[in-house]
Amino acid sequence: MSWEHFIYFAIASVLLWIWGAWAAWKDNRKQTYYTTIAGLLIFFSFIVMMWISLERPPLRTMGETRLWYSFFLPLAGLIIYSRWQYKWILSFSTMMSVVFICINIFKPEIHSKTLMPALQSPWFAPHVIVYMFAYALLGAATLMALYHLFSKRSAQDSMYSQMTSLDNLVYVGLAFMTFGMLFGALWAKEAWGHYWSWDPKETWAAITWFSYLVYIHYRLTPRNNPKLALVMIIISFILLQMCWWGINYLPAAMGSSVHTYNQ
Amino acid sequence: MWNKPWKMKEGFLLGGGLIIAGLALELTIGAVNWDAFAWPVNGIILLGMILALVVMTLLYNKVYAIRFLCTYQAAIPTMVYAVVLTIIMGLNRQTDDGTWFNNMLTFWPFVLIYVFIAIILGLITLRRLSKLTHHITLRDVSFLLNHLGLFMAMVCATLGNADIQRLKLTAIVDEPEWRAIDQEQRIVELPFMIQLDKFIMETYDDGSPRRFASDIQLITPSKDTIKTTIDVNKPAELDGWKIYQYSYDTTMGPMSQISIFELVHDPWLPWVYAGIFMMLGGAASMFILAQRKK
Secondary structure, rough: HHHHHHHHHHHHHHHHHHHHHHHHHOOOHHHHHHHHHHHHHHHHHHHHHHHHHHHHOOOOHHHHHHHHHHHHHHHHHHHHHHHHHHOOHHHHHHHHHHHHHHHHOOOOOOOOOOHHHHOOHHHHHHHHHHHHHHHHHHHHHHHHHHHHOOOOOOOOOHHHHHHHHHHHHHHHHHHHHHHHHHHHHHHHHHHHOOOOOHHHHHHHHHHHHHHHHHHHHHHHOOOOHHHHHHHHHHHHHHHHHHHOOOHOOOOOOOOOOOOOOOO | OOOOOOOOOHHHHHHHHHHHHHHHHHHHHOOHHHHHOOHHHHHHHHHHHHHHHHHOOOOOOOHHHHHHHOOOOOOOOHHHHHHHHHHHHOOOOOOOOOOOHHHHHHHHHHHHHHHHHHHHHHHHHHHHHHHHOOOOOOOHHHHHHHHHHHHHHHHHHHHHHHHHEEEEEEEOOOOOEEEOOOOOOOEEEEEEEEEEEEEEEEOOOOOOEEEEEEEEEOOOOOEEEEEEEOOEOOOOEEOOOOEEEEEEEEOOOOHHEEEEEEEEEOOOHHHHHHHHHHEEEEEHHHHHHHHOOO
């Protein structure tokens, strides 16, 4: 199994996800679940086969992390759909997923088979997978925030009830982000001798983490302004992008981060 | 302004005041010198900090400012300042000999804002503890794990930093070595010896490295000898020291007759780890509570 085969799995999954998203609009819940899950299974089977043929978890390159992100987005979408029955969420998550799939198809990076010794650790897979899941949830939260900010139907009452589910999404996303960050700290102690070195990636992880904490605490403040809270979610997600891939292009981080992926 | 109850505005002014105070310190006495915090100074500071927090908690009902520190209106602006200052850190290359924005960890405004966060965390933790009844809810546990965990991890990591010893030891095959070099290039004698039996280097078919490791013996004064292998990502542990595979004779590659180890001694690590594990528990409880809320 290699990246050449990716396009077939991707097309099959995306078609099923589009079907699922369409069924959600039509209020056909059963069909939504079946098709979306089928798409997820097909996509995941590609990940597993990549894992086997690479003889290591496909988590090292940016392309490989995008693979997980493309997988977790519809999964997060489905979880949110099952809890809060948003008709639009699967369309959004599918669209986002397609963007990442297209980047992987049209802008493939060098996909190397080797895994350097520093990455051979039992912490590697949980650290990255948990982070990717957090990113997917917080990405979904951002889409919801944008939807609320710009949709006409956002009458104060209905928006307020939706804010609670948005809060839940951020809580879960932040919980996973905390896991990812602390797994990283525990791993860093084993690999480099210290749990926190203010490496540029760590610095931006701290920024992102505090930024979501600001949102959570602000939402707990009596008489908070929901519009401002929505803006906080969007700003936090922009900061998250810096942490995720922005530092690869940041002059201040170049050559000084162990997290910059050249491959 | 400054009419009670204080609001976000007062919170931002308070943090702004700290930043101005930090700038004044930076300009007068210069950057923060973390080396000055080595034991026992850091222990005394921690004790003083906890005592001050307890006294402040006792004065909670008497002093309005202390009550204000326990509000979102104090916490949120402080976190916003922390985000902004840390963004400045992220946008500027950090170097050990840098100043101001190029060495934020020693920049007073940055340090003071994080100290303020620690004070708020300590206060709200004690306040919550003092209000606990016999009926402890998951929400209480979650609150304490998250806030006390962060307090412990942050404070112990920062105060303990000066006590961390990072040494390099170069071992030659079959020659027991007990002398290491610290970061100031001084020789430090260890309470045990490391004998390198064999350096191991494996490569992939394309020549890129697959494994660096060393078969070693750890010889202790009590004459117990421990045979072990140190891999990248798999340090050995002895008497509070962690021993890492660091380097080798790169001109010799797999034939290297030497192996260089990094030895790290961090007496505050158990406290930092306690904080980290509390935060992990806090994150788990946050996940559970989010599901329940609806």
